[in-house]
Structures are given as C-alpha cells and as structure tokens.
Amino acid sequence: MNPETYDFAAIEKKWQDTWRTEKTFKVNADTNLKKYYLLEMFPYPSGRIHMGHVRNYTIGDVVARFKRMQGYNVLHPMGWDAFGLPAENAAIKNNTHPAKWTYENIDYMRNQLQGMGLSYDWDRELATCSPEYYRWEQLFFIKLYEKGLVYPKVTTVNWCETCQTVLANEQVIDGCCWRCDDSVLPREMNGWFFKITEYAEELLAECDNLKGWPEKVLTMQRNWIGKSTGAQIDFDIEGHDEKLTIFTTRPDTIFGATFMSVAPDHPLIPILTQGTAQEEKTKEFAHATLLEKQRQNPDDELEKKGVFTGSYAINPYTGDKLPIYAANFVLMEYGTGAVMAVPAHDQRDFEFAKKYSIPIKVVIQPLGEKLESDSITEAYEGPGNLIDSDTFSGLDSEQAKSAITEYADSHKFGKKQTTFRLRDWGISRQRYWGAPIPMIYCDACGVQPVPEQDLPVTLPDNVTIEQSGKSPLHDLESFYKTTCPKCGGEGRRETDTMDTFVESSWYYARYSCPDFTEGPLDKDAVAYWLPVDQYIGGVEHAILHLLYARFFTKIMRDLGYLTIDEPFANLLTQGMVIKDGTKMSKSKGNVVDPDVLIKKYGADTVRLFSLFAAPPERDLEWNDKGVEGAFRFLNRVFRFVAENMDILKQEKSSVPAEMNNAGRDLHRKTHQTIRKVGSDIKGNFHFNTAISAIMELTNTLYNVTGENSKEPVDDEVISEAVEAILTLLSPMVPHFCEELWQKTGHTSLLSFTPWPDFDPDAAKEDEITLVIQVNGKVRGRLQVEAGCEEETLKEMSLADEKVQKYIGDKDIRKIIVVKNKLINIVV
RNA sequence: GCGAGAGUGGCGGAAUUGGUAGACGCGCUGGUCUUAGGAACCAGUAUCUUACGGUGUGUGGGUUCGAGUCCCUCCUCUCGCACCA
Secondary structure (H helix, E strand, O other): OOOOOOOHHHHHHHHHHHHHHHOOOOOOOOOOOOEEEEEEOOOOOOOOOOHHHHHHHHHHHHHHHHHHHOOOEEEOOOOEOOOOHHHHHHHHHHOOOHHHHHHHHHHHHHHHHHOOOOOOOHHHOOEOOOHHHHHHHHHHHHHHHHOOOEEEEEEEEEEEOOOOEEEOHHHEEOOEEOOOOOEEEEEEEEEEEEOHHHHHHHHHHHHHHOOEOOHHHHHHHHHHHOEEEEEEEEEEEOOOOOEEEEEEOOHHHHHHOOEEEEOOOOOOHHHHHOOOOHHHHHHHHHHHHHHHHHHOOOOOOOOOOEEEEEEEEEOOOOOOEEEEEEEOOOOOOOOOOEEEEOHHHOHHHHHHHHHHOOOOOOOEEOOOOOOOOOOOOOOOOOOOEEOOOHHHOOOEHHHHHHHHHHHHHHOOOEEEEEEEOOOOEEOEEOOOOOOEOOEEEEOOOEEEEOOHHHOOOOOOOOOOOOOOOOOHHHHOHHHHEEEOOOOOOEEEEOOOEEOHHHHOOOHHHHOOOOOOOOOOOOHHHHHHHOOEOEEEEEHHHOOHHHHHHHHHHHHHHHOOOOOOOOOEOEEEEEOOEEEOOEEOOOOOOOOOOHHHHHHHHOHHHHHHHHHHOOOOOOOEEOOHHHHHHHHHHHHHHHHHHHHOHHHHOOOOOOOOOOOOHHHHHHHHHHHHHHHHHHHHHHHHOOHHHHHHHHHHHHHHHHHHHOOOOOOOOOHHHHHHHHHHHHHHHOOOOHHHHHHHHHHOOOOOOHHHOOOOOOOHHHHOOOEEEEEEEEOOEEEEEEEEEOOOOHHHHHHHHHHOHHHHHHHOOOOOOEEEEEOOOEEEEEO
C-alpha cells in the first residue's frame, strides 16, 4: 500500500500559484492561430460567489480548457458588473462608501474564483465602475445622441416622496415603496431613451440566423419584440377637427365596429370632453385606473371598465356613429393608444359591450357555421368569410385585410402599419452608483452633450449616501455646476446615471482590448476575437441583457467600431442550482456555501460534482452525498496512480501489437472512452455522461488489474488508460490531473497537451452479444463475432434451445435481423 | 388564457437513425478486512413471483416484427408572456 493520500489543498494551491505567477492562460491576438472566445456572464460583485456562479464558471472553464487542448487560441476573460443599487444599500447599512464596498467585494470574489482553478486571463479583468471603462460608454452616448438614437422624453414613473427617488416596477410592493413602505405616486419625469425600436426589425429578423441559440430564448426575444402587422386608420370625430387614429391587426372586421376605446391617458380626451359633463368623469377615471394598475396583483385580470367621453367617431366605411369610450384595458404605450372595438370578434370588446349594452355585430362567418349577432356568447376571433361588409362581403379574412387596407390607403385615411411591442429603452436612473450621463442643461442653449475631450464625466466620490436612498448627485454643487459648452454660460450637469444594463451590453467587446486608450475598441483586436464563440449564463437574462447586448452590437457596428452583426454565436443557458427541490435562498435556509465545500473536498471535487449531477441546461439538485461520491472517485483514480507509480513512470512506448484478452479489453475501453468523452463535450456539453464514461474506464482498469484478474495486462496498456483518464478529466478537474500528470513523469503542462484522438480499430468491438427475440420478447442471447453473416445468425438463433421452446410448432413468418444488435423471429 | 419545455427505480440521471430500458453516481442490503469504522474493497439492488415467467418509462389509444423514442387524446409539473388591439 502506498501511504500517499490525495492532499487536494496542497495540490490546488500549488497549481493555482503556478497559473497565476506564470500567467499560464494569458493570450494575445495572433492571426496565425485559430481563435476561440469563450465568455461566461460576468458577476455582480455582491460579496461572495454562490453555487450558481460555481456552476456557470465551471462549465465555461471546461469548455475553455477543452478548446485549448484542441489547439485553439482561447480568450477566456473575467470581470465585474460593478455598478448597481446593492452597493448603495450596503453603504447605508454599513456606513461605508459604495466604491469601497464594491472594490472589497471584488477582491474577495477574485480570490474565490482563483480558488476554483478557473483558467482566466486575469490581465484582461475589468470593472465597469472604473472611469477607464465607463468613459467609453459616455462616448457612445454622445455619438448616439448626435445620431438621434438617444433622446429625452417625459414619462410617468413610480415616485416615492419619502425617499425622493424613482422606483423600478419590482420595487413597488402593493403600491408602496419597498424601502420605507410609504405609498408610491405616479410622477412625470424627464429621462433619456435609447432608440432600440429603430432596430426592432433587424433584432427580430436576425433571430432566424442565431442557429447556436436555444429556441426557447429566441422565442422569448421574438415575443418581447412583438411584431404585429395590420393597418392604421383615421376616424373622423363628430364636431371636432382632430382625427382619432387607431391601429388594428384585423381591418377585415371594421364593418363590425360598434364603438371606439381609447387609453384613459389618451391626449385627445381632454379635447373631446372639454366643457362637457364628461370632463370630470374621465379625469377621475384616468386617475383611478392608474392607481388600480399600480396596486393590482399582476396575476389577476383587471375587470374591464370604461367611461363614455361624450363624443362619437365616424366609421369611414359605413358612416356609422361610434361612441368613444375611455377604457382601462387600452394602453397608451402600444400602437396609437386607441382601438376600434369589434365585440363580435374580440373577446375584450365583447365583454365590454356586454357590460355597457353596446350592440354586437357579426361580420365574419367561420367555415360551416352560422353566428348570430344576438346569440353569441363569446367573440369569434378566428378567420372566416366576410358578411354585411358592403362590397367586401364574401371575401375571406385574409383577402379582406389587404383589400380593406388598400381602400383606406387609396382614400387617404389609412395605411398598412407594423407595430412593435418593444419600447425604447429608458436608461435614466436617479441613483448615485452608476455611470454619469454626459449631458449639460443650459437655460440659453438647452441641452448640450459634454464635449468629447472633456470625457469622462467622473463620478465624484466625496459623498455620503443618505438613509432615504436619494442620490447625492442631485444636491452636489461641485458636481452639477458647470459651464455650457456652447455659450460658456452657467450650466447644470445631468445628475441621473445610466442603467447598469448599459455597461453589460458591450463588456464582451471590451475584453478584446481592455487597456486600449485611443478609443472604446481596438479595431484589430476586435476583428480577431469577435464574436464570442460561446456565451454561457443563466436563462434569467434571456430577454433584457441579451437583447440589449445585441442592440449595442448593432449600434457599435453602425458607429464604425465593429463589423459583426451579432455578439454571441452560440449561447448556453444553464439551469439553476437547487436544493430540496427549490431554489437556494437564505429564507429557506438551504444555501450551500462554495467556500465550505472547497475547504472540505477541494475545488476539483466541487467542480466534478457540479458537472456530473445534471446536464448543464437542466436544473441541478445539490446533494451533499453526491459530492462525497465525486470525491471518492478522485481518490480512486489517485490511489490507482499512486499504487502503480513504477509502471506509470516508465519511459512511454506504444501498446504491443499482440495483447491478451484483458489487455485488449482495456485498450478497447480506453479508445471507446476517448471517443465518447470527445463527442459528449463537443455535441451538447454533456459532461455528466462524459464523466460517467471515465468512471467506467476507471472501473475497467481496476477490474483487469485487480486480484480477480486472470492474466496480467501489459504495462503500456495500463499507462495508456491512465493517461487517457488524466487527459480526458483534466478540463474538469485541472489541478488533480496536472499534478498526477507531472508525478507520472511528464514535464510539459497537461493544460496544453493536445486532446487525444481515438483509434477506430481499437475501439471496435470484436465480439458482440446478439439478442434473440421471439415476437419482440427477449428469449435468448448469443455471443458472436462482430460482422457475422446474416444467414449464420439466423441458423444459430433457430438452433437455440430456449428459442426453440418458444417457437414450438408455430410457423415462422418473418425473421428480422438488425446488424450487430438483435434478431427478431416472428411466429 | 397564450407560448415553450418536461414527466423513466427510493434519489440525481443514462439510453445514435424506433432495436437488450434503468449506464454512471447517490442511497440501501449482505459480505471481506479491521480494536473500531460513518474508511477501503467485493457482491447485490425496477417490480410481482418459491420458481417458470409475468409487468413496467404520467394516462388512454394508434402506427410497427419491435415504441421511453413516432402520431393522436387526456392529466400533471416547470418556465416565459400576460388585457399588445
């Protein structure tokens, strides 16, 4: 027995130190080498890493190491999504400064990540809160402003009077502030917007080209963008010069319109109701609706309500007078904020019409049915043929859509129209810990961008974050007081900061040249490294982050910094880490601390288990006993190597041409394992099955060399198997393998050793178990040589005793032979 | 409600193109060694049956020589969107 045991702590420290001091994983652009850019979503420096990070970064590291062994020049960077609200909350709670808190967290977490043995090029590390980073973001902002892709707009926001701050929707709980519990009020506020809608069409169309993305994510993006085609039609308003413009996807139903609904905050309402008895009523209604929407639980549907504005619109096709209602289910943000209501063919309109006793008129008849206006119990929203629609009667709905739209177009009261659900991206945040928006307000010249040479507008650090949560920038004269770049007069800086999603929208590109000082991106570096070949992160970012990053890529392209259209060629969305069937959370008390595990078992074991327990895209159920199993396996491999050190340390030579059975079995298994591990990683990143294959090889190794083995196996075959195990396992448990690689006499790093090829001849089975079925049921088995003749197989199976029993005296109808697998006798 | 995905032992999970269901691991049972072992190793472990054999991949049907896999019905769960005109 060899007394040496697996001292993971010493091994891991040794290799981590080596990798760090030697900068083993530092890379440079080299056009002679094929590149591979592997990126995991960078973390918010919240304080400590959690199991989700462990899983995400382990998966990424395996791929990075695998690609490196395949000879790629691998860019694998790490950094920090360092701006954000938690830093401000922590600053209040601990009476510290957001910057101090953030940078301390970064230091701590960097240590944790290094303790996992992740193969990053740490020279490319970046933190988005540093002016060297966000200055380029400010430059983008100005350039986009000049192109008209950034604009200011007044919108309604959630305002907490006590905290003097704007709240995001998710910070409003039951209509109250999450921090102080006071009620939240709507308030009009000026904010800056990125014109992402300008790119809606391209963002949608490119979804079809993202072959390396999960269909689920693409579906979510498509839905989010929400393109719908239809028509925009102007309705005259009785007694007014203004027109009421609506958007509809069902122009074919226009002859069935019996009223109009508009959003409670539609700009025409005050004009329509001015001086009438309805004026107060609609105002009240608008206010009540707004409050109700804020308070309502998003799960339950709001009852449809409305109030008559007192005015009528004229249907341009029929001349009918249609009462205009303000309705709570019509959204000002979508379309034109006004719709024609066709109760017979729209469920919402149907419910509304029933409630307020408005007529219902069927104009679409589905095939083989007859709908009656007075007897239908719900709207019919499907296709059909038009009735009671003047000259359009008889057309089917599809034909009618274009015919009716064309009519509107030629008579100048409407046109074909495409509407998107996607809205422009509001990026103003009334917060301190973010990138300052580089704009200046001047009473004489209006709003002016900060001149390029004055960038960056740095975030002042001589501030205290107040309990209220109010941004100190608003009152910090030394920050906001400035001169107007145009007239030189007194100016006031914008004191809002940018949404932190802006930083994470382009960090992937900056990694290619993190120290570049001439501009945001170095053209050569970007040309070599981009796009990201494989991006890995949680599915919770399927919409916002990924959509913004795609948008930013197109913006940077159109500003001339890039030539790619899409940032991430392949996307892997890994599942959550759960325990006891639910997400880990402090309140449930089921949180597993990676530090504790690493201390107890070592990083390699933790990595191994998180890869083994489930395929990456699925949720991973954490199991402490399972971790022990992973640890046991590594010990098993370690012990074999230690016990056979004299064999393994010998000068390497190739396997002998003639082998005994045990040797051939091991040799075959070795090559089958190489084949399987390679294809499992390449195919779907199914590390769990790759690991199980390596476990099988290890079991075989013990079996053929153990006490029960009948014949001794050649040293070369054992060496070959052990080398295969170490090589195949090395992307997953790098310290462990590197150490044993060195111990067995190798002088070069395993990390850069070429990934092994398998020998197809060696992997081929020479004897197979043929299954004999009678009427589809397994009745016998035969050991035969691979590639045996069909006729011989048939004869052999029919001769089988057990098979004979089942055939008896029945007629043999058919015999099906599946090569090297089975034979089915049908009687 | 709409959209997407998933239902396999006690558990996590395996099963090219339809071709031996349950690989690998956890747990459990028995054993070996040991002062002891919650260490290590060996054997077993879907289920019913004494056995022969039967039954089994959420439900019910279908296609097929053969279905976890393909088609239809229903059920359950997860995720996303949710008055988007």
